[in-house]
Amino acid sequence: xxxxxxxxxxxxxxxxxxxxxxxxxxxxxxxxxxxxxxxxxxxxxxxxxxxxxxxxxxxxxxxxxxxxxxxxxxxxxxxxxxxxxxxxxxxxxxxxxxxxxxxxxxxxxxxxxxxxxxxxxxxxxxxxxxxxxxxxxxxxxxxxxxxxxxxxxxxxxxxxxxxxxxxxxxxxxxxxxxxxxxxxxxxxxxxxxxxxxxxxxxxxxxxxxxxxxxxxxxxxxxxxxxxxxxxxxxxxxxxxxxxxxxxxxxxxxxxxxxxxxxxxxxxxxxxxxxxxxxxxxxxxxxxxxxxxxxxxxxxxxxxxxxxxxxxxxxxxxxxxxxxxxxxxxxxxxxxxxxxxxxxxxxxxxxxxxxxxxxxxxxxxxxxxxxxxxxxxxxxxxxxxxxxxxxxxxxxxxxxxxxxxxxxxxxxxxxxxxxxxxxxxxxxxxxxxxxxxxxxxxxxxxxxxxxxxxxxxxxxxxxxxxxxxxxxxxxxxxxx
RNA sequence: GGCCUCAUGGUCAAGCGGUUAAGACGCAGCCCUCUCAAGGCUGAAUCACGGGUUCGAUUCCCGUUGGGGCUACCA
Numbered sequence: 334x335x336x337x338x339x340x341x342x343x344x345x346x347x348x349x350x351x352x353x354x355x356x357x358x359x360x361x362x363x364x365x366x367x368x369x370x371x372x373x374x375x376x377x378x379x380x381x382x383x384x385x386x387x388x389x390x391x392x393x394x395x396x397x398x399x400x401x402x403x404x405x406x407x408x409x410x411x412x413x414x415x416x417x418x419x420x421x422x423x424x425x426x427x428x429x430x431x432x433x434x435x436x437x438x439x440x441x442x443x444x445x446x447x448x449x450x451x452x453x454x455x456x457x458x459x460x461x462x463x464x465x466x467x468x469x470x471x472x473x474x475x476x477x478x479x480x481x482x483x484x485x486x487x488x489x490x491x492x493x494x495x496x497x498x499x500x501x502x503x504x505x506x507x508x509x510x511x512x513x514x515x516x517x518x519x520x521x522x523x524x525x526x527x528x529x530x531x532x533x534x535x536x537x538x539x540x541x542x543x544x545x546x547x548x549x550x551x552x553x554x555x556x557x558x559x560x561x562x563x564x565x566x567x568x569x570x571x572x573x574x575x576x577x578x579x580x581x582x583x584x585x586x587x588x589x590x591x592x593x594x595x596x597x598x599x600x601x602x603x604x605x606x607x608x609x610x611x612x613x614x615x616x617x618x619x620x621x622x623x624x625x626x627x628x629x630x631x632x633x634x635x636x637x638x639x640x641x642x643x644x645x646x647x648x649x650x651x652x653x654x655x656x657x658x659x660x661x662x663x664x665x666x667x668x669x670x671x672x673x674x675x676x677x678x679x680x681x682x683x684x685x686x687x688x689x690x691x692x693x694x695x696x697x698x699x700x701x702x703x704x705x706x707x708x709x710x711x712x713x714x715x716x717x718x719x720x721x722x723x724x725x726x727x728x729x730x731x732x733x734x735x736x737x738x739x740x741x742x743x744x745x746x747x748x749x750x751x752x753x754x755x756x757x758x759x760x761x762x763x764x765x766x767x768x769x770x771x772x773x774x775x776x777x778x779x780x781x782x783x784x785x786x787x788x789x790x791x792x793x794x795x796x797x798x799x800x801x802x803x804x805x806x807x808x809x810x811x812x
Numbered sequence: 813g814g815c816c817u818c819a820u821g822g823u824c825a826a827g828c829g830g831u832u833a834a835g836a837c838g839c840a841g842c843c844c845u846c847u848c849a850a851g852g853c854u855g856a857a858u859c860a861c862g863g864g865u866u867c868g869a870u871u872c873c874c875g876u877u878g879g880g881g882c883u884a885c886c887a
Contacts, residue, residue: 344887379886444885457883482885500817509815509883517885524887548816548882571818571880578879606824609836613825617835636818636825639880643823646837656850692849702849722847752846770846778847786846 337369339539341395341402342528344376345387348589349394351642352543352573352581355607359570360541361400362608362630372535373405375416376528378521388416394590398604399623412535417527424522427530427560428483428515436559437515438464439471440484459484459512483516485525485552493551498568499635500544505551513552525549529556532565541568568632571611574641581642593647597670597696599658602651610640620653652694660690667696674700675707684793688785702784706793709802712779714810722771723764729772730810732762736773737803746796751788776806 341357343349349357364371373395377383392407404410414420431437440463451457464486466474475481487510494504515526522530532540547569557564572580581587593603605621613636614621614629621629655663664686671677676685689702717729739758743750755773759766774787777799783790791799 342887346887376887382886503816505816505882511883514885519885521885523885528887543881544817545881545887551816569817574880580880609824611824615826617826619824619836638818640825641823643837646824649837719847755846767846774847780847782848784848786848788846 335536335538337364337367337538338372338536339364339369339541340372340374340532340535340537341400342374342376342531342542343391344379344382344524345384345391346379346382347384347387348390348591349387350581350587350589351593351603351607354394354398354400354590354604355573355610356541356543356570357395357400358398358604358608358626359568359612359630359635360539361402362627363539363541363568363632365627366630369538370403371401372410372412372537373402373415374531374535375406376524377416377418378523378527380418380519380521390589390591397594398590398600400604417522417531420527420531421520421522423534424527424530425516425520428522428526431485431515431556431559432483434559435486436556437483437485439466439475439481440512440514441466441474441479441481461486461512464512480518482514482518484512485515485556487512487552487555493554495550495554495564495567497547497550498566498632499571500547500569500637503547503550505548507551507555510549510552525552526556529553533557533560533562537565539568540565541570544569544571568635570635571637572639573607573610574639576641580639597651597698598647599651599654599666599695602647602654605654606647606650610642611636620650648694655693655696656691658690660687663690667699670696670699673697675704679707680793680795688789688793692784705778705780705783706790709777709779709805712775716775716779716781717772717810719768719771722767724768724771724775726810728764728768729776729806732764732769732772733776733803733807733810735762736769736776737800737807740791740796740803741800743796746792748788748792751791752786755788773803777802779806 339360341360343353343357361371373391375388375391388406395401402408404412404415406413406415428437432439440459442459442462446462447457447459450460463484488507491507492504493507493510494502496502513525514523516522550567554564575581575585575587579585590603594600601622604623605626608621608626609619612630613634615634616629618625660683664683667686667689668682671682671686674685685703686699689699692702693699714726717724717726735758736755739754740751743754755769756766759769762769770787774783774790777787777791777794785793794802
């Protein structure tokens, strides 16, 4: 059996969105699973929709996410060029061959004539008018400089069938397929032609793409057959939806990979999550690295129905990655987000980061988790009241001076020491440690809930600031 | 409109004629805990509808409904 070769063929019309990335991912996983090649091809035949810079975004996204290709415009390969606009002559050459083979024909009809072909329901259907032109007529028109397109010659009768590895047997009657344009009047091919020529010339064995091509595949097969080429294996993928009725798409301005990365989602989690959207390993394992995914990927786990992107679950997965990340790794990724916190620069970086780790799902949540450190101020005394912890304003009044005294004597200021002395104090005072720690925490933060406990926070604040805040609270209680 | 296609809890999903219909996220409750978070346990919640086929349908067939796609000199 020949080597598996799959491809991802995006058009450079903007950023690379999540749905496109998943298509790329599946192509990548499938090829790697079978030790094959994964090719990147840029489909830029529509010059009008071209967006500057988007090719670079595609390169960057694929590299950054780990969905890396073996051949492509910027890495080379033996089947180039990998940019369609650079293959113009190739398409023209093959289009002529197809005309020779009877699979296509020149068409000189004006837009006006085409428009006049509307039927009662307003549908357009080309009437094969130019198919009747003799070879001589065609040649003289071309010579005279008349603009033309090349159309596919689809049979009026019969049925095109093929087997899709996800959707099974698909059949479309040829009468329902138009004689679509293969070469535009500007000499560029349309997707409908370029994809066939390129996939064949590049040796693509498995075509993995979205379902939007499911019903147009029979017309591509017509071309493979007319050329006498072997048809590739087809694997169509269900779409990723934004909600029940809208597909995630860049045309709608939906989220891209880089948007998620910028918001602080762990990249591995993004890939992991989208791998699971529309595919199931059939085991209960959900957290998987790219390597795990390659190992477990299989076509029969791909589902046929659309799946809705669930941001909540994607964040959860991201949080799982953060929890399991080494501190060093976490720090290197989180530091840029820490800088957005009010507390940044005022306290020890590692301590701030530790406070947030385990409490966030995406890195951009860091500031909101630790900003309270810099928001100590006019809090409500009723916060000292807590039945469950057996804490009260009265108790706070009596023990806060003791807490201050005890802390003042601490020389080695760190979390475990602080915890030790305060627990010791609570037993000496014969009160629950929970009550004492609750009071201490409220006294130094002024918040009902905080990321971190009393001693953990005191550790971050440092001795001077902790004592100062306790003084403020004592004064407040006695006011 | 025509054609293609899809349909299991709120979401992702396993299931592939006989199951107490997995699991995960989320949600609720309890436990644990230095508040929060994390962790542990428990719980609520699903086979779109109607016909068949079959001893028996979530599973197979047909239809209805609903969703998506194609129907461009876009991909």
